[in-house]
Amino acid sequence: MCADTTDKSVDYHDTVFLPETDFPMRAGLPMREPEWLDRWAKIGIYDRLRDKAKAGSRTPFTLHDGPPYANGHLHIGHALNKVIKDIITRSHQMMGHDARYVPGWDCHGLPIEWKIEEQYRKAGKDKDEVPVIDFRQECRKFAEGWVNIQREEFKRLGVYGNWDDPYLTMNFHAERVIAEEFMTFLMNGTLYQGSKPVMWSPVEKTALAEAEVEYHDHTSHMIWVRFKPKADVLEGASVVIWTTTPWTIPQNRAVAYGPSMSYGLYRVDIPADKSTAEAGELIVLADKLADDVMNSAKVEGYSRIRDVATSEFEGVVLNHPYAGVEGANGEWDYDVPMLPGDHVTDDAGTGFVHTAPSHGDDDYQLGLKFGLKMTYNIEADGSYRADLPLFAGMKIVADDGKDGPANVENIKQLAYAGALLAKGKLKHSYPHSWRSKAPLIYRNTPQWFAAIDVKMDDGMGTYGDTIRERALKSIEELVAFTPERGKNRLHSMIETRPDWVLSRQRAWGVPLTCFTKVGAKPDAEDFLLRNAEVNARITAAFEEKGADVWYEEGFKARVLDGIVNPDDYNQVFDVLDVWFDSGSTHAFVLRDRADGTKDGIADVYLEGTDQHRGWFHSSLLQASATKGRAPYRNVVTHGFTLDEKGMKMSKSIGNTVAPQEVISEYGADILRLWVAQSDYTADQRIGPKILKGVADSYRRLRNTLRYMLGALKDFDESERLDVAQMPELERFILHRLAELDAEIQADYRAFNFQSVFQKLFTFCTIELSAFHFDIRKDALYCDPADSIRRRAARTVMDILFHRLTTWLAPILPFTMEDVWLSRFDGAEASVHLEDFPETPNAWRDEALAKKWEAIRRARRAVTAALEVQRRDKVIGASLEAAPVVHVEDADLLEVLKTVPFEDLCITSALTLTADPAPAEAFRLPDVTGVAVVFEMADGEKCERCWRILPDVGTHKHPHTCQRCNDALG
Structure with missing residues (x-):
């Protein structure tokens, strides 16, 4: 290296094109996300997407929301569920569909009733003295309050949908349709009253469905x-x-x-x-x-x-x-x-x-x-009848859930x-109510059942004549399962299940809208009143006034008058199992709503794995009776949320993670990224250490996007370069984009978000930040503004920007909006109004890709050798090096000679040779045939680009190399 005797007073800082952006390094998500929510509400993102669909020929895609229960704040399982749904809806919208999402709530049932009863007990009030309609109105008000609270909590997660008009099982039209669907069972012969043992909760005084039962250790005599x-x-x-x-x-x-x-x-x-x-x-x-x-x-x-x-x-x-x-x-x-x-x-x-x-x-x-x-x-309360000798009035389960x-x-x-x-004691798994947590018993009571093996002559026998046949055929032929194991799970449950217990002995729900003949036995032909006109009167009344009308004095007489003698019939006052309510949603949401589906069938039902015996199950049985087939084409299942140690979350243990707390500390996008990074088909773990790791991944991704924004400052269409004019490096990146486009869209369609994020994260951090961007920084900063290399790099970066922001928008909607608006700010602008850009298949170039994969392998050997020298403090930067690279493979050597390999390795000079490498040369075990001998670069450091070259100091502009001298003019 020659002696440095030149004047270094010239500052070339302002002559290079350094990245410049207002996009902050620190996201500040907890503070800023509400601003984007307000903005989206103001410009009506969801409605504008529907208008966009009307203007074009977009294929509908409907994810039908499994209704959460309207009581209590959201837990982390709710967040997992809703974020997965939102990613599916957003991604399909951006892949060209009209992806509608109507959120909904389960509003009837025992938990709400139980809460009102608790209030009564505290106030010393007797529920039985309260008119049933008044009691039901209190239940309705309670559910409404929690619907409003949960709606805001779901929206805070960044979930978009028709929040202004959700579906509620307690809406009058919904109650009308639930009753109507029940009366289909009445009319097709599958409804019957039987006396048989059912799972019974003595504490709650009602029969329970299998889906309402959970198993815990219990010590029995x-x-x-x-x-x-x-x-x-x-x-x-x-x-x-x-x-x-x-x-x-x-x-x-x-x-x-x-x-x-x-x-x-x-x-x-x-x-x-x-x-x-x-x-x-x-x-x-x-x-x-x-x-x-x-x-x-x-x-x-x-x-x-x-x-x-x-x-x-x-x-x-x-x-x-x-x-x-x-x-x-x-x-x-x-x-x-x-x-x-x-x-x-x-x-x-x-x-x-x-x-x-x-x-x-x-x-x-x-x-x-x-x-x-x-x-x-x-x-009903689990006690022996009052006249039973020896044991009269004794309870099996006490009111507090303990042994009676x-x-x-x-x-x-x-x-x-x-x-x-x-005698002895046995600790074993025993059924408990998932609400009261009290032990259950099998109890023989008169209940209403749907017979799942009775043949129905209803003209819908394409997939069988019984509910069970249709359900099993649907599973086998009509439904895809993610993960696949869900198919066998649901199939085995349907295959072996008994008749469906439809009735509950409670007050808050849709009543079993039927009448029984006075004095007739349940197996008599005329026991049940089956009359289409009576049914029509009931449904009309429900549509106008809701299910409360069933409990109005004189209602029986009004609907039976002129058809049969009201005195000849008893009115049934049991209410329907809430699983029948939610199982009927396909009718009053998918079929009846303008934003439903033409055939009343959803593209996707998605819930936790427990819903194989819950919503997936009841929806399948219900629709098999009233539609003749399953109401869904895809069933997607996620696991449960556990703490970092893999333990079930419990308030008593203190290991719960509330979504509100995560959002407050990190922001909703970090919680969404946790979802995307996880294999949701299995159980997920979450906790402080895991969230910290997620936040670190987020920061690395954010920095990549921030660099792109800075490097794209003032990018103009006049800069855009045709692919044919681009250097091989840029064409290789476009090839990778074409590959990624197919993979990302395939993964989104397969609901595989973990693969989406892993591929994009690896691409951003390894192929872009550590390879393409690292190599092209020199050209971006120091080449003339109109140079081919710089224009090509900026053109490709613009292409990358549009794809990365849209590909990541379903997962990180807040951050990608921030990134998008940093370039395309406008009153109506939003990344969520965009589709995934079409990626030309012509970008694919397998021969070029094969060549550049070989170049990248050789480059790894060089950069690893330089890292050793940097670690040993021999050099401070790779531009101080001029390594000699020994290449055994003649074909690879010729390939490396066709590219500016020193630029790719970010060295000031580099020598390629076929000579045998000395023993002390650096080698990477997994890059055979390439060895590197370190040499220092010869010359003076260019004060503009920092390369060390022999010609520095010999040009018009002091302390510059030929390239920088020419760039300065």
Whole structure:
């Protein structure tokens, strides 16, 4: 390097084109996002997109909103759900669709009723003394309040949609259609009233749907009970049953055995001191379970006397354990038959199953098969009927959700009767109400059911004649699932589910709009009034005044008058399961609204994985009965939100993350980016460390966009360069854009946002910031304004800008609006009014891409070698280097000679050679055949571009190289 003796007083800072932008490095999202929300509301973004669709020929795309429940502030699961939906809607809009989104709410049901009842209890008010319409109005007002609160919370997430006109299940038209859909079941023969065991909440005093049930650990009493034969059979041996529900013993009607199981006759030889077993007593047990039973009964020695063939059980009648007990008043002096049951296994218990047809589905089915009598011993609050001997009024579950006395009192009575062989405790998974969190029971009550295997002659049999057939066929042929495993999950649930329990014994909901014949039995042909004119009168009244009209005095007479004698019919006052409400939304939203769909079918239903037994499930059953098929084409499922350790969030643990808190600290876009970065099809984790990592990714992406804005300052169309005139580097970037365009749109259509973001983030940080932008900084800053390189770089950057901002807008709507308005400010401007730009297929150039991938691999070896020198403080910047690059592959060497490789490596000079590399040369293990020998650049530093070149100081302008001297003129 020559000695530096020249004057360095000249400042060339103002002669270079440095990036310049007002776009701030710090986002300030919590403060600024509300400003964009106000702006979008002012210019009517959502409505303008609808107008845009009317003006063009855009294909409709409808994501139907699964209604959240209108009670309480949003939790992080709500945020996850709504952001995923918003990304889908926005991305499809920008891919050329008319992507409509109508938000909605579930407004009826027990949780709201429960809240009003709590208010009553605190005020010392009796709900039963309040007129039902007044009570319902209070429920309506409560729901309205939470709808308004949640609406604002959803909007704050950046979710756009028809917020001014959402759908509510309590709107009059919605209540009318829900009743109308119910009456389709009435008319097509699938509705029936049956008395069978259903999942029942004693605390809430109502039947529950499967989707309203969650399972928690529960410690139950378990008992082993002797049933004695009535006649002299089985050598007088007791048949022993095992159960974890002692409270069901008073309802026992039979004992079931496994027809193909192996049984034996066992004798107790040596009972322990505290055993209730007696020496010499005989017991019949399944052979596989005998050891466990004897251990539980504290029997120290026993003998197997002989085999017992299951044929010996045929016709055997047992005594109920309470038969003849003092105070029983003959209540249990009936025969208890032994019956074969395929549901009996030898996995646990004794090999014999205590059968109470009123309190379990297997028991009920066995009762149907053999004509067992149903019992009605349990009241709505989970207490025994007031006139039941021994146990009158005792509760199974107390009002606070804890065990009532029923279990313990039965155990005591069994011991008193000499029927208790053993007892213990068992911790196991047990059904609880997802609202009150109290344990549930199976209880036999008269309920209204939809028969899912009854053939319907309704002219909609393309996919089957029964609800189950249509539902299964829809799953198999009409619906795509994301993730795919959702298909098998929903299919197996539909395949094995029982009839749908439609009725609830509550007040706040849409009533079962039907009438029953006075004195007629439920299986009678004329039990239900099926009359189209009556139905029309009901729906007209509901449309005008809502479902409250059902409870007006004289309503029955008004709708039946002139058609049938009102006195001949009873009015049903049960309300519909709220899952029927939400399952009917396809009718009053998709079918009936102007912003619905022509065929009443949504492109997408999206909810959490629990909705395979909830909304996906009920919508499928309901629509199969009233439409003949599923109301959706795609079912997209997301997982649950967990804390950073993978634990379920709980207020009691203190590990919850509220969306409002995240927005307050980071902004909604960071929360949305967390969603996009996650694999939402699995369970997501969120917490302070994770959010910090998301914020870091956001900052890196923001810096890339900020650099582009600065480098594009004053970009003018006159600068734009045709692709054919561009250097290879820019054409390679355009090739990558063409590849990305196809991939990004495919990922958006597949609802794979994690892939969208990963690809764009990698492209921005690796291919742009660390490669293309890094290389082209020199040309952008120092080339003449009209140079080909500079114009090409700015043209490509403008192309990149339009694609990156629109591709990222569905994920980061606030930030991309900020970026967009930094270039295209205007009263009506918005990135969300744009579509993804069309990307010419002509940009693809596979041969060029293959060449530049080879160049990039070789470049990595050079930049890695220079990084070693920088780390060792040999150089401060790569422009101080002039490495010698040894290339073994002759073809690669020729390729590298066709490009300005020193510019690509950001060195002042570079020598390519085929000579063998010395042993000390730098090599990257994964870049074979390329070795780098470090050399310092020779010459003086150009004060304008900072390259070190031999010609610096020999030109008109002091301390400049030839390129900079020419640029200065």
